[in-house]
Amino acid sequence: MQRILEPEIMDGEEQALAYAQADFSRENQSFVEHFLALTPAMTTGHVLDLGCGPADIPIRLIRRRPDLCVTGVEASPPMVRLAKQAIEAAGLSDRISLVCQRFQDYTPPEPFDAIISNSLVHHVPNPLQFWYAVKRCAKPGAPVLVMDLVRPDSPEEAHAIVDRYAASESGQLRQDFYRSLLSAFTPDEIAAQLAELNLTRLLVDVIDDRHWLVMGSV
Numbered sequence: 001m002q003r004i005l006e007p008e009i010m011d012g013e014e015q016a017l018a019y020a021q022a023d024f025s026r027e028n029q030s031f032v033e034h035f036l037a038l039t040p041a042m043t044t045g046h047v048l049d050l051g052c053g054p055a056d057i058p059i060r061l062i063r064r065r066p067d068l069c070v071t072g073v074e075a076s077p078p079m080v081r082l083a084k085q086a087i088e089a090a091g092l093s094d095r096i097s098l099v100c101q102r103f104q105d106y107t108p109p110e111p112f113d114a115i116i117s118n119s120l121v122h123h124v125p126n127p128l129q130f131w132y133a134v135k136r137c138a139k140p141g142a143p144v145l146v147m148d149l150v151r152p153d154s155p156e157e158a159h160a161i162v163d164r165y166a167a168s169e170s171g172q173l174r175q176d177f178y179r180s181l182l183s184a185f186t187p188d189e190i191a192a193q194l195a196e197l198n199l200t201r202l203l204v205d206v207i208d209d210r211h212w213l214v215m216g217s218v
């Protein structure tokens with residue numbers, strides 16, 4: 001099945017709220033556990049989260065590694081508002097900061113110690129821009145963890161995945177999930193993107209029936 005691109009920024013109020021209210025606790029906690037395993041000795045430092053959405057992952061990460069700092073770059077103003085509320089409610093405003101900007105336009109004040117990103121790549125029209133941003137925002141040798149959806153072979157398979165994992169979610173969330181699956185990349189496409197940017201220390205793996213994970217260092 002060919003990729004069908006979905007809109008880049010999730011800037012609808014209803015759309016952002018539906019995403020923030022959906023239950024991604026398993027996926028997000030698993031993402032954090034992968035990061036902790038990748039960086040066993042990293043207790044301090046500054047992590048960049050590209051497309052941080054409602055900031056659930058930065059909050060989970062800081063709860064496990066309280067001396068890290070996270071900067072989240074997120075282009076959707078309603079999503080940034082929801083993220084800010086969640087960070088304040090968690091009492092972590094001193095640890096997590098937000099930049100409301102497209103990552104393509106973001107210039108880091110200094111290179112980051114680690115880069116993370118979950119579920120952003122499928123939104124990006126040109127994914128090489130994403131991997132280029134990873135390269136230019138990271139310190140040499142910095143750990144990188146990126147996760148996203150695998151594009152299924154057919155629309156029928158995409159519908160089946162939505163039914164399997166989002167049966168109890170809102171109509172908006174189910175529609176967005178379906179569109180995201182159609183807009184996602186295959187692991188082979190991701191491997192080709194990494195090779196094109198010479199990111200030879202980043203490896204792609206398929207970790208379940210709907211996610212690929214890229215892990216390693218720049």
Ligand SMILES: C[S@@+](CC[C@H](N)C(=O)[O-])C[C@H]1O[C@@H](n2cnc3c(N)ncnc32)[C@H](O)[C@@H]1O
Nearest residue numbers: 008009010051052053074075076102103118119
């Ligand atoms: C599916 S959400 C994932 C959010 C978060 N990473 C998580 O796992 O909960 C993707 C997010 O990326 C944001 N986004 C899309 N394109 C972007 C860009 N070019 N720069 C920054 N954020 C972007 C969207 O607005 C949306 O909030």
